[in-house]
Amino acid sequence: MTRAFSWLLSLGALAALALLLGVFAWQSGPVWQHEGAGYVTGGKWFFRQHEFGALPMICGSVVVALVALIMAAPLGLGAAVFIAEYLPRRSRLAVKMLVELLAGVPSVVYGLLGILLLRDWVYETFERFDPLSGDTLLTAGILLAVMVLPTVVTLADDALRAVPATQRRAARALGLTRAEAIWSVCLPQARRGIGAALLLSLGRALGETIAVFLVVGRQDNNLPVQLLGAGQTLTSKLGGSETNIAYGDPLHWGAMMGLGLLLLLLTGAVTLLGSLKGRRDA
Amino acid sequence: MSELILKASALTVRTADRVLLYDASFRAESGRVFGIIGPSGGGKSTLLRCINRLNDLVPGLRVSGDIRLRGECIRTNDVNALRARIGMLFQQPVIFPTSIGENVLFGAKRLRSLTRSEASAVTESALREAALWDEIKDRLRQPATVLSVGQQQRLCLARALAVQPEVLLMDEPTSALDPRSTAAIEELILRLKTSHTILIVTHNIAQARRITDTLACVSIRDGVGQIVEQGEREQLLTSPQTPELCEYLHASDIHTGFTDE
Numbered sequence: 001m002t003r004a005f006s007w008l009l010s011l012g013a014l015a016a017l018a019l020l021l022g023v024f025a026w027q028s029g030p031v032w033q034h035e036g037a038g039y040v041t042g043g044k045w046f047f048r049q050h051e052f053g054a055l056p057m058i059c060g061s062v063v064v065a066l067v068a069l070i071m072a073a074p075l076g077l078g079a080a081v082f083i084a085e086y087l088p089r090r091s092r093l094a095v096k097m098l099v100e101l102l103a104g105v106p107s108v109v110y111g112l113l114g115i116l117l118l119r120d121w122v123y124e125t126f127e128r129f130d131p132l133s134g135d136t137l138l139t140a141g142i143l144l145a146v147m148v149l150p151t152v153v154t155l156a157d158d159a160l161r162a163v164p165a166t167q168r169r170a171a172r173a174l175g176l177t178r179a180e181a182i183w184s185v186c187l188p189q190a191r192r193g194i195g196a197a198l199l200l201s202l203g204r205a206l207g208e209t210i211a212v213f214l215v216v217g218r219q220d221n222n223l224p225v226q227l228l229g230a231g232q233t234l235t236s237k238l239g240g241s242e243t244n245i246a247y248g249d250p251l252h253w254g255a256m257m258g259l260g261l262l263l264l265l266l267t268g269a270v271t272l273l274g275s276l277k278g279r280r281d282a
Numbered sequence: 283m284s285e286l287i288l289k290a291s292a293l294t295v296r297t298a299d300r301v302l303l304y305d306a307s308f309r310a311e312s313g314r315v316f317g318i319i320g321p322s323g324g325g326k327s328t329l330l331r332c333i334n335r336l337n338d339l340v341p342g343l344r345v346s347g348d349i350r351l352r353g354e355c356i357r358t359n360d361v362n363a364l365r366a367r368i369g370m371l372f373q374q375p376v377i378f379p380t381s382i383g384e385n386v387l388f389g390a391k392r393l394r395s396l397t398r399s400e401a402s403a404v405t406e407s408a409l410r411e412a413a414l415w416d417e418i419k420d421r422l423r424q425p426a427t428v429l430s431v432g433q434q435q436r437l438c439l440a441r442a443l444a445v446q447p448e449v450l451l452m453d454e455p456t457s458a459l460d461p462r463s464t465a466a467i468e469e470l471i472l473r474l475k476t477s478h479t480i481l482i483v484t485h486n487i488a489q490a491r492r493i494t495d496t497l498a499c500v501s502i503r504d505g506v507g508q509i510v511e512q513g514e515r516e517q518l519l520t521s522p523q524t525p526e527l528c529e530y531l532h533a534s535d536i537h538t539g540f541t542d543e
Contacts, residue, residue, distance in 0.1 A: 166372065167378065169339065169376070170370075170372065170438075171378075172336065173334060173336055173365055173370040173372075174365065174366070174369075174388060174442070175362045175363065175389055175445060176392060177362050180392060185378060189379060
């Protein structure tokens, strides 16, 4: 009975997901008919001329998220090691609570802080590369790094704490130093959980909209060949006013829904991979 | 001729609000197995973990008193070097989730860099000392988790031996094992005691009778764990002087009466 019920609910969840993808696929139909595969590989987006190429935005999303991950991973892992392995239990719980609080700060707040603090800093720091403004892909990447950092820290900390204390004790009893025990016992055993933490953070970075929107520059038709240029991501495009304009025109609307579909597939794949990785760990 | 290796005096372990072990003094000599018996929760493991300073890893645990290893105070030296001189076996074998070969060299390879041939020589001799070589010599690359629990415990012993310690601490090393694996470990203890000083915590009086030379009974007296009686094994087991030991031996007799034979 319980079993049948849980199967039913699982099927329901699956159906909802399929429905979601289905709606986006159906709504984006016109643009696929109009552009074909060129929709994903094309670099130009001029909606008045009915030309829709999403490549700059796909690349923009991926680049920005990767920049975020590259910066957040070492920092977050270092912090997680410190919290899990060095802090006494009581301070660990306090720090963890603070970190999780940071994860819950609304993203528009991060976006405002990005405008307030990060934009000028990026502009001044990299002035000799002559950026047009402080609104760049790099700015968005750094901001995203700050935003996903709490997720990396707290999930990696969980992964490290899941390594049994007996393993640490046995390693120390063999004469390994604390650092050696962390390197050769704790980190290898938490590998899967840490991988999952990074993938889930990547998923979060890919899907983040408003904070990126505020600092990425929203420049269409720029392939992200350099980080210090303004760019556009899937999310910042969708968050803009063009989405409202598009609604009347089936083809234009289809193009926007197509971006949504791509975003869903991208974040879905990364998150799924992350959860699978985490699951096998347990 | 046995030589004094380990001398502990006035060993006291306390937490913020409780004394776990009070005023324990004992001596362990080379070539002899020092057994620690007593009821659960009496402080046997705590006592053992003072010797390689494993208690230092537990936050809030304060250890006072003096332990000397070959005359040197263990407090003043590098703790990791100390632990390399003192191997330890736990109640449950703790194997690292890597290959069998990696497990053997886990501690040894950090002490000195080993060439490939040295590494295999250390691996072989450690596994031979732990009487495991013949069973697994063709399987060194396999994950250590494929071994039975008894084999895993001997692998842990090999891992400790590969570091070439002088002292071996064993915290109920056979309580998780079946009788055959237990016999294998006991045989190893008798063999290793000629080259190592061995301290073993055991719950099993029959085992204490088979393998130990000196015994200490750790029990709760006046609310705190302490060594209530110690001396030669036969003397303690045949004519116990303290009510705690009498009671413990009696309880064990009743217990083993039901389980053995």
